[in-house]
Amino acid sequence: MYCVREITEDLYWVGGNDRRLELFENIHPIPKGVSYNSYLLLDKKTVLFDTVDWSICRQFLDNIKGVLGDRPLDYMVINHMEPDHAACIEEVILRYPDVKIICTDKAFMFMNQFGFHVGDRVIEVKEGDTMSFGKHEVVFVSAPMVHWPEVMVTYDTTNGVLFSADAFGTFGALDGKLFNDEMDFDRDWLDEARRYYTNIVGKYGPHVQSLLKKASDLDIKMICPLHGPVWRTDLEYFIDKYDKWSRYEPEEKGVMIVYASMYGNTEAASEDLARRLVEKGMTNVVMYDVSNTHVSYLISETFKYSHIVLAGVTYNLNIYPPMLNYLMDMKSLNLQKRTVAIIENGSWAPQSGKLMRELLDEMKEMTILDEEMSISSAITEEDADSMDDLADSIIDSMK
Numbered sequence: 001m002y003c004v005r006e007i008t009e010d011l012y013w014v015g016g017n018d019r020r021l022e023l024f025e026n027i028h029p030i031p032k033g034v035s036y037n038s039y040l041l042l043d044k045k046t047v048l049f050d051t052v053d054w055s056i057c058r059q060f061l062d063n064i065k066g067v068l069g070d071r072p073l074d075y076m077v078i079n080h081m082e083p084d085h086a087a088c089i090e091e092v093i094l095r096y097p098d099v100k101i102i103c104t105d106k107a108f109m110f111m112n113q114f115g116f117h118v119g120d121r122v123i124e125v126k127e128g129d130t131m132s133f134g135k136h137e138v139v140f141v142s143a144p145m146v147h148w149p150e151v152m153v154t155y156d157t158t159n160g161v162l163f164s165a166d167a168f169g170t171f172g173a174l175d176g177k178l179f180n181d182e183m184d185f186d187r188d189w190l191d192e193a194r195r196y197y198t199n200i201v202g203k204y205g206p207h208v209q210s211l212l213k214k215a216s217d218l219d220i221k222m223i224c225p226l227h228g229p230v231w232r233t234d235l236e237y238f239i240d241k242y243d244k245w246s247r248y249e250p251e252e253k254g255v256m257i258v259y260a261s262m263y264g265n266t267e268a269a270s271e272d273l274a275r276r277l278v279e280k281g282m283t284n285v286v287m288y289d290v291s292n293t294h295v296s297y298l299i300s301e302t303f304k305y306s307h308i309v310l311a312g313v314t315y316n317l318n319i320y321p322p323m324l325n326y327l328m329d330m331k332s333l334n335l336q337k338r339t340v341a342i343i344e345n346g347s348w349a350p351q352s353g354k355l356m357r358e359l360l361d362e363m364k365e366m367t368i369l370d371e372e373m374s375i376s377s378a379i380t381e382e383d384a385d386s387m388d389d390l391a392d393s394i395i396d397s398m399k
């Protein structure tokens with residue numbers, strides 16, 4: 001049984017949802033599932049835009065058949081070769097052996113590397129190439145490293161639809177709703193969209209910026225990404241989020257406190273700081289225990305807030321391992337432009353403050369506040385002034 005949605009005249013969503021997968025890329029938890037989007041255009045020629053993950057291949061093939069009926073499939077545009085989108089290429093070829101594949105030279109190279117047997121049906125395209133399918137004419141726009149190097153996006157000049165590959169994607173299954181105006185995106189989807197962007201594409205901010213620049217020359221009326229909702233209203237809202245995230249600009253003035261604590265003393269110090277911040281008027285404070293929050297959530301929140309407090313114990317003369325993992329992830333995702341305050345803890349040779357500072361120094365445009373707390377095992381009444389000074393210096397740095 002097929003299950004599709006009509007997007008606009010001649011264009012259908014033929015993707016599907018996976019609510020069984022626990023870890024996206026075998027790393028990131030996806031408690032709300034994920035959608036794999038594929039689109040089918042019925043013009044004089046029939047054109048499929050990308051395929052889907054292997055897990056939903058059967059539904060996908062039913063969907064294609066349901067929309068095509070007895071028509072052949074003439075073209076398959078492969079914007080992105082990552083297996084969660086490209087896995088079903090060979091299955092499509094098996095059913096529609098005359099199909100031609102349109103993709104970049106690098107995508108073709110990846111097809112060979114992944115062992116796909118695509119024969120001589122590939123038409124290589126590059127930046128600015130166009131192709132007409134009848135009524136619809138498309139232009140191909142390269143988008144290298146908007147996740148992978150082979151990526152392109154395809155813009156339909158006839159109806160203003162942008163097939164944006166992983167750009168503008170989000171985690172989350174679609175629950176029957178496909179369009180952004182069928183849901184409360186800000187309430188129900190934004191956090192997962194941010195978590196998707198920051199963890200999956202976050203490292204490549206400059207590349208996203210260059211795609212946004214190219215996109216600003218196009219009259220985009222609809223965005224069809226490979227995951228999550230299709231955008232047909234309020235496009236500026238989401239483009240603005242992407243612009244902020246890819247420039248590493250925080251979305252909100254606020255303080256995110258991330259603490260690493262075994263016995264609760266560093267946690268107590270963090271609670272004390274949070275209380276002082278709120279009492280001094282900074283109420284936009286969130287706290288996370290680094291040991292029980294998956295790092296993908298920490299990264300997402302770090303992209304959101306302007307100020308970060310790292311409060312961590314010393315562990316075998318090093319940074320506590322989950323805190324180290326978070327900091328390494330932050331660094332590898334190219335996070336920058338944040339103000340950071342440090343609280344260290346140790347019972348005999350506290351080191352975590354110095355080591356966290358060294359790691360932060362390796363990141364770009366990070367402001368580390370001079371005011372730093374060093375706790376010997378637990379805070380006492382004597383630490384009240386220092387804690388207050390730390391809260392003051394965080395608030396001062398927000399002005």
Ligand SMILES: Cc1cc2nc3c(=O)[nH]c(=O)nc-3n(C[C@H](O)[C@H](O)[C@H](O)COP(=O)(O)O)c2cc1C
Nearest residue numbers: 261262263264265266316317346347348349350377
């Ligand atoms: C395995 C282990 C290794 C530790 N290594 C150090 C260390 O190298 N230097 C130090 O000063 N304290 C070290 N500590 C002590 C803790 O950092 C210290 O007791 C801290 O106050 C605990 O804070 P918490 O109550 O927030 O867990 C270690 C503790 C454990 C369990």
